[in-house]
Amino acid sequence: MEVRELSAKELTTIGIGSSYPVYFPENLEELKSLLRNEDIFIIGGGSNTVLSEKLNRKFVSLRKFRNILLEEDRITVGAGVKLSELLALQIQKKFSLFEFLAGIPKATVGGLVAQNAGAFGHEIKDRLVEVKFLSRETLEVEVLRDFSEFGYRKSPFPELGAVVEATFKIFHSQKVKEEMKKFVSLRLEKQPPFYLRTAGSTFKNPPGDSAGRLLDLAGLKGFSVGGVKFSEFHANFIVNEGGSFSEFLELVEMGRKKVKEKFGVDLELEVRVIT
Numbered sequence: 019m020e021v022r023e024l025s026a027k028e029l030t031t032i033g034i035g036s037s038y039p040v041y042f043p044e045n046l047e048e049l050k051s052l053l054r055n056e057d058i059f060i061i062g063g064g065s066n067t068v069l070s071e072k073l074n075r076k077f078v079s080l081r082k083f084r085n086i087l088l089e090e091d092r093i094t095v096g097a098g099v100k101l102s103e104l105l106a107l108q109i110q111k112k113f114s115l116f117e118f119l120a121g122i123p124k125a126t127v128g129g130l131v132a133q134n135a136g137a138f139g140h141e142i143k144d145r146l147v148e149v150k151f152l153s154r155e156t157l158e159v160e161v162l163r164d165f166s167e168f169g170y171r172k173s174p175f176p177e178l179g180a181v182v183e184a185t186f187k188i189f190h191s192q193k194v195k196e197e198m199k200k201f202v203s204l205r206l207e208k209q210p211p212f213y214l215r216t217a218g219s220t221f222k223n224p225p226g227d228s229a230g231r232l233l234d235l236a237g238l239k240g241f242s243v244g245g246v247k248f249s250e251f252h253a254n255f256i257v258n259e260g261g262s263f264s265e266f267l268e269l270v271e272m273g274r275k276k277v278k279e280k281f282g283v284d285l286e287l288e289v290r291v292i293t
């Protein structure tokens with residue numbers, strides 16, 4: 019099995035951390051052998067993940083799970099397929115699926131399902147038909163068709179196991195490219211430009227409100243600790259300009275503290291912080 023030492027800049031969009039061994043299983047048997055070891059993290063595109071420099075853990079990338087089967091009303095894709103590849107296929111074959119996610123830098127199918135990614139009122143689970151996964155408990159391939167445990171940025175994965183493949187409902191659309199352009203423009207109106215190093219939203223939105231609005235009103239837009247800061251574009255994005263993991267944590271705590279003091283609201287992390 020291929021194992022490579024990759025830096026945090028290669029593994030995650032925010033690029034905080036050091037470098038780590040990453041395993042690239044090619045098939046289910048190799049994935050099984052890794053999943054037996056409890057101490058692994060599955061890494062997708064790393065667009066929602068922040069890593070500590072001192073991690074002594076193995077990472078597993080399903081980058082080699084790249085199958086794509088396009089049918090009349092559905093598409094089945096391996097966990098390692100990138101969102102950008104799916105969006106390109108949507109344009110080429112003219113079908114609607116994830117245009118609302120256009121603009122998320124490096125996301126993979128596994129990560130999108132595991133987090134029930136969503137934007138602009140749409141969520142992954144609305145399009146799911148089934149998820150094939152390697153169960154941590156049985157080490158067998160199982161199929162999930164009941165998505166009642168999926169919620170706001172939440173699914174039973176990765177705790178339940180590693181997503182290896184997902185099937186989504188699709189439908190024909192002549193205007194898929196225009197739709198993508200619309201969503202990318204909406205994103206660029208409010209969120210930092212894609213070339214900045216961020217991990218997307220830092221905190222989940224509290225019920226009925228927006229974490230970005232509260233952080234902004236607490237005066238944190240542009241506030242920095244060392245090399246990390248709350249973005250001037252959108253206060254719920256932390257931008258890395260050469261900072262460390264401890265600076266990131268300090269900034270997160272500052273955000274939590276100020277919002278709690280001013281509004282009495284407890285913010286909950288949306289990014290996956292791995293220590």
Ligand SMILES: NC(=O)C1=CN([C@@H]2O[C@H](COP(=O)(O)OP(=O)(O)OC[C@H]3O[C@@H](n4cnc5c(N)ncnc54)[C@H](OP(=O)(O)O)[C@@H]3O)[C@@H](O)[C@H]2O)C=CC1
Nearest residue numbers: 060062063064065066125126128129132133135176181218
């Ligand atoms: N809505 C938006 O505007 C934006 C959304 N995003 C988020 O970024 C994510 C993009 O995905 P990606 O970059 O690939 O994710 P990541 O690599 O950042 O992983 C995110 C989570 O998914 C888990 N995961 C990844 N692959 C698998 C798999 N095959 N099976 C089970 N669990 C898995 C990880 O597990 P583990 O804990 O083991 O590491 C981790 O908990 C989306 O979920 C989305 O929420 C990002 C930016 C903007």
Ligand SMILES: C=C(O[C@H]1[C@H](O)[C@@H](CO)O[C@H](OP(=O)(O)OP(=O)(O)OC[C@H]2O[C@@H](n3ccc(=O)[nH]c3=O)[C@H](O)[C@@H]2O)[C@@H]1NC(C)=O)C(=O)O
Nearest residue numbers: 137138139208218219221222223228230231234251252253
């Ligand atoms: C970026 C992510 O998801 C995003 C997703 O892209 C967008 C678009 O649908 O909606 C959510 O952002 P959001 O709730 O902050 O949406 P926005 O429309 O930008 O902001 C909500 C409100 O807060 C205000 N706002 C936002 C940021 C800020 O600094 N100041 C401010 O006042 C905005 O003006 C708006 O009135 C998701 N965030 C969460 C935590 O749910 C992600 O998952 O990583």
